[in-house]
Amino acid sequence: MKQNGQIVYAQNLAKSYAVGKREIEALRGIDFTISPGEFVVLLGPSGAGKTTTLNLVGGLDRPTSGALSVAGQMVAEGELHATERSLDALRREQVGFVFSEFHLLPTLTAVENVQVPLVWVDESGRDRAEALLCRVGLGHRLTHRPDELSGGEMQRVALARALINEPALLLADEPTANLDTSTRDEIFELLRELSNEGLAILFATHDHELAERGDTVLRLSDGVILDG
């Protein structure tokens, strides 16, 4: 498989779900690549297959067919699939996730939430977690719990959590969907900066306004990537 130093390489990637006797084709064979530091916006309406794409790239789900490699590691190639353990390790080491719902743990403080991914690698990293929170502009909210934070602040904590393992790739599933426009722009700017520093980002959204601001736009509709 040719990768040419790509962080993500997807070829003819397809995914269908079996719902009862029906087959739902969520992705009908898409091709794309993401280079280090590239900011890719995955634009598409609801049901287009954005989350499905992110799940496949993050190793949370397995493609039905096609080839996919992430950070130099083969995830799927035809009939071959990476083991669940190696996909876990891939997420632990190379991939960070942010979601529109933030998904913070309610009983943990901001710093502790950021430290969660380190639990799996037996590290404390409190200092790094605090530094990262400062980096995303939350130095003054270290010991606040999620219910004491605004939506924008929660998403910053979630972002710091996604970055604590120093991933090569950030998968963002409509991270600004639950934020007002100005907060949305702040978060987006933050991601732009990170991407300028070398982080590859796959940013799923249905927000056309944001599409122009990425390096690359993938227009997804009904499981296929449209030209242009």
Place this chain on the structure above:
Amino acid sequence: MSLTRLAIKSLLQRPARTLLTIASVAASMAVLFSLLSFNSGYQEGLQNQMQQMGVHLMVVPIGCPYEAASLVLEGGDIENYLDEGIAGKIAGMEGVAIAAPSLMHAIVRPEDGRTDIYLGINEKQLELKNWWRLNNGEKPDGRLLAGDDSLLLGWDAALIEKREETGEKLWVPEIDAEFTVTGILEPTGTQDDGFFYVPLHTAQERFGLDGQITAVQVRLTDPSLAADVGDELEKMFPGAEIIRMEELLGSMSALMDSARALIFAIVAVVVAISAVGVLNTMLMSVFERTRELGVLRATGAGKLHIFSLVWTETLALTALGGLTGLALAAVAARGVEVVIKRFVPMAPQEAMTHFDPRSALICVLAILGVGLVAGIYPSLRAANIRTIEALRSE
């Protein structure tokens, strides 16, 4: 951050439910620990008391019922007697500290529905029963048996006779004799309380059994000599039966074994109930936190991490409950003991529920067992959630 810390933080998500579960584990562990340490304390206390009684061997005529109760049942008279001379011979044997002869005789009074048991004793008996106390607090001595008409009353005997003072007279028509009460014994909780003690020679005279006795109670310088001395006694006195007190202890232990079986059955039920409680709590927690567990998988947790996390939560829950229970039981033990002593027959006088490391160990193992077993199923459920569905769930 460590997995343990994350586990404990997760338990705080539902503080009320966590506390309730901890409380229920604590309650069952408190019951468990109390029962176990009571059981062991009871046995130990009983054994101490038997030991303290300091009667290691008893020499009785062959076929002689040596329990006062049997004596009463069999009509009030002992057929066989021993010669009182053997008491002196036994006293001279190596390893024997005290040999106390006694003559037992029952006076049956069917019209009053009672049987009085008279025991002829000498000062050796007082030496042997060195834990006896008079109701005025003094230690009984030979003066109590000095007069021919001396009568020392056991606590219950004094109650039956309604005697409270020394110096009172007691007329016994059956043997045409009058005695003077020289002392009343404090209760001992044993059959000694029911006896009428008179000087040995007076008993022999009044009951027409000159030179005869019904038992010699022997204390050894070292209880471990009981087997050897017992064998020798058997050789020396073929017409006598030698009772080793260990045998009595043995049958007591058999009794205690069955008590223990019952206790362990209760323990098993208690442990099972708390295990089901913990299982239920953890399962609910896993169902409620499905999405959160999906998020953890997204941050790189493997199935094993999730399994360990939920298992650690279960263990933390049970360990916390268990330790609380042990602490509670230790504090409450005194109070429980007072209640128990009132209802359990032959409860030893001394403290029964002192801290018993063996019971504590059993409890700790039980706690661990509950945690491990009750944790397995919820942990497996948690480890096997489907990540993408968990992330989509509300």
